[in-house]
Amino acid sequence: MKASVIMSTYNAEEWLEKVIWGFSVQSESDFEIIIADDGSGPKTKELIDRLRGEIKMPLIHVWQEDNGFQKTQILNKAIVASSSDYLIFTDGDCIPRADFVATHLAKKEQGYFLSGGYFKLPMDISKAITKEDIAAQNCFNVTWLQERGLQSGTLKLSAKGLKEKLLNLLTPTKASWNGHNASAYKAELIAVNGFNQEMQYGGEDREMGERLFNKGLKSKQIRYSAICVHLDHARGYVNPEMWKKNNDIREYTKKNKVVRTTTGIDFN
Numbered sequence: 001m002k003a004s005v006i007m008s009t010y011n012a013e014e015w016l017e018k019v020i021w022g023f024s025v026q027s028e029s030d031f032e033i034i035i036a037d038d039g040s041g042p043k044t045k046e047l048i049d050r051l052r053g054e055i056k057m058p059l060i061h062v063w064q065e066d067n068g069f070q071k072t073q074i075l076n077k078a079i080v081a082s083s084s085d086y087l088i089f090t091d092g093d094c095i096p097r098a099d100f101v102a103t104h105l106a107k108k109e110q111g112y113f114l115s116g117g118y119f120k121l122p123m124d125i126s127k128a129i130t131k132e133d134i135a136a137q138n139c140f141n142v143t144w145l146q147e148r149g150l151q152s153g154t155l156k157l158s159a160k161g162l163k164e165k166l167l168n169l170l171t172p173t174k175a176s177w178n179g180h181n182a183s184a185y186k187a188e189l190i191a192v193n194g195f196n197q198e199m200q201y202g203g204e205d206r207e208m209g210e211r212l213f214n215k216g217l218k219s220k221q222i223r224y225s226a227i228c229v230h231l232d233h234a235r236g237y238v239n240p241e242m243w244k245k246n247n248d249i250r251e252y253t254k255k256n257k258v259v260r261t262t263t264g265i266d267f268n
Contacts, residue, residue, distance in 0.1 A: 003031040004082035008071050009092030010038045013047045015231045021134045022095040024055040028102040032058040036078035039066025072195035072204050076265045088183040094118050094228040097140050103226040104183045115219045116181030116226040119156050126231040159224045167224040175219035177209025193264030202243040207250045215259045
């Protein structure tokens with residue numbers, strides 16, 4: 001297969017279904033979907049089992065018991081479970097535009113990882129999006145969104161051609177590893193031992209990207225090329241202690257030019 005798409009989830013079946021439908025209508029279909037499930041209940045498994053019979057891409061469910069926010073651990077397990085040499089990462093609350101996978105594949109390059117972003121939607125629009133809207137790509141249509149009350153800037157959704165390329169070049173946003181929209185060759189992620197499993201919520205994705213930089217990789221900005229919309233939700237798992245611990249680990253990684261974490265893929 002040309003790619004493995006890895007998406008994280010936790011007890012969010014309504015959003016996860018919309019995201020899987022988004023991947024089911026991609027212009028490029030030669031990829032597998034791996035659900036990195038950080039301890040969801042049986043409803044998530046029931047959803048995945050049902051959708052296996054309704055989409056053409058292989059749908060793989062990698063699950064671990066609920067032990068709090070352990071996204072880094074389940075992502076490492078998903079990396080091991082993947083069968084492609086190129087991995088695209090996103091989250092189970094980000095619906096991809098129909099050219100999302102094709103864009104990642106077209107722009108992949110040895111010695112680089114790709115860095116994309118997302119477009120945030122409010123809760124009412126997130127709820128309103130249907131399977132039919134995803135198939136018709138309405139949720140990426142600026143007019144459709146504005147008719148439903150969207151007021152924030154929509155340049156990311158509307159940029160095409162030369163404007164898209166210029167915006168990728170000129171954006172002040174750093175091309176970091178963003179877990180909702182990033183990709184790299186599997187061998188590079190294995191070389192840095194994947195995600196640091198000491199880390200919980202807050203910069204855990206960026207820290208792995210910083211180790212990829214330390215290894216010598218460069219990053220390529222695709223913020224205005226690989227488009228996904230982010231469905232709104234609460235974040236009850238955030239706390240200051242997590243952030244402080246993660247920030248300390250990131251500072252250590254930068255200061256000491258750490259490439260390979262000792263609590264990564266092989267820690268399992």
